[in-house]
Amino acid sequence: MSLRVAVQMDPLEGIGIAGDSSFALMLKAQELGHTLFHYLADALTYQDGRLFAGAHPVTVQAVTGDHFTLGEFTVLDLGRDVDVVLMRQDPPFDLGYITATHLLERIQSETLVVNDPAAVRDAPEKLWVLDFSQFMPPTAITRSLGVAREFIKKHGEAVLKPLHGNAGKAVFKIGRDGANLAALMEVFNTAYREPHMLQAFVPEVSQGDKRIVLVDGEVTGAINRRPGAGEIRSNLAAGGTAEATELTETEKEICAALGPELKRRGLLFVGIDVIGGKWLTEINVTSPTGIVAIDAFNGSDTPGLIWAAIERRLAKRKKG
Numbered sequence: 024m025s026l027r028v029a030v031q032m033d034p035l036e037g038i039g040i041a042g043d044s045s046f047a048l049m050l051k052a053q054e055l056g057h058t059l060f061h062y063l064a065d066a067l068t069y070q071d072g073r074l075f076a077g078a079h080p081v082t083v084q085a086v087t088g089d090h091f092t093l094g095e096f097t098v099l100d101l102g103r104d105v106d107v108v109l110m111r112q113d114p115p116f117d118l119g120y121i122t123a124t125h126l127l128e129r130i131q132s133e134t135l136v137v138n139d140p141a142a143v144r145d146a147p148e149k150l151w152v153l154d155f156s157q158f159m160p161p162t163a164i165t166r167s168l169g170v171a172r173e174f175i176k177k178h179g180e181a182v183l184k185p186l187h188g189n190a191g192k193a194v195f196k197i198g199r200d201g202a203n204l205a206a207l208m209e210v211f212n213t214a215y216r217e218p219h220m221l222q223a224f225v226p227e228v229s230q231g232d233k234r235i236v237l238v239d240g241e242v243t244g245a246i247n248r249r250p251g252a253g254e255i256r257s258n259l260a261a262g263g264t265a266e267a268t269e270l271t272e273t274e275k276e277i278c279a280a281l282g283p284e285l286k287r288r289g290l291l292f293v294g295i296d297v298i299g300g301k302w303l304t305e306i307n308v309t310s311p312t313g314i315v316a317i318d319a320f321n322g323s324d325t326p327g328l329i330w331a332a333i334e335r336r337l338a339k340r341k342k343g
Contacts, residue, residue: 139289227299240286
């Protein structure tokens with residue numbers, strides 16, 4: 024099945040192709056004979072009942088510094104001119120991101136959007152995870168300094184992070200004495216209008232933070248991301264290193280609980296984060312990463328599995 028695929032993502036010039044999941048998906052799509060287009064989220068236009076994107080045909084190759092070639096600019100009717108839209112721009116999960124999901128939702132009857140835009144909008148990574156709180160460390164979401172102080176008094180060391188942050192940015196560890204808590208809450212309350220996330224610190228994070236990838240609700244692989252010296256953040260974008268891993272029984276239980284709901288919502292490519300083999304911290308649905316490292320360790324082909332799942336979804340739509 025040859026598909027026409029529009030990839031909504033960040034500028035291609037700025038990606039690190041060695042580990043970029045979106046680029047890996049594009050390489051596999053090209054290998055499978057699909058035609059690729061690239062556009063930025065701000066290139067969307069809705070007019071006269073149709074959704075358009077100013078885009079370029081693109082070819083890709085795994086050559087650093089010469090990894091893409093753009094064709095002539097074109098305007099795509101995303102409902103009629105393509106079979107699939109990959110929504111792969113990185114957060115912030117702001118009003119621009121949310122508006123793009125509303126616009127893309129309008130073409131869902133004509134074109135498959137991955138991940139489902141309404142489901143992405145309704146499942147912010149640090150909020151939807153609350154539906155599975157039985158697997159989470161103690162958590163508070165608040166702007167209140169008083170609540171934060173009581174949380175530290177009760178749980179000891181904690182981590183403070185933005186509710187809609189990504190890639191390990193602005194993540195702070197707070198000691199039992201609460202030193203700098205007031206200053207950090209003041210900074211966060213000034214920088215963000217929404218509340219912030221406090222979680223009890225899990226010491227096992229020093230041994231790594233596991234990224235588990237699920238494709239159409241099924242586990243396809245995992246890596247352990249170990250933080251660098253003096254760090255609590257294990258994100259690869261924040262200097263963490265990847266290593267091979269296996270799932271614990273509790274992690275299998277978490278995935279079994281999540282899988283049917285991911286499938287039902289059309290969240291086809293998802294990455295979850297688990298610490299200490301049992302503590303679920305995030306469900307990443309906006310632009311999940313990690314598949315390049317997973318495939319390097321496991322000899323797997325996660326992009327191929329994702330495209331196979333996309334083809335199954337398209338076939339089901341045609342039948343239904």
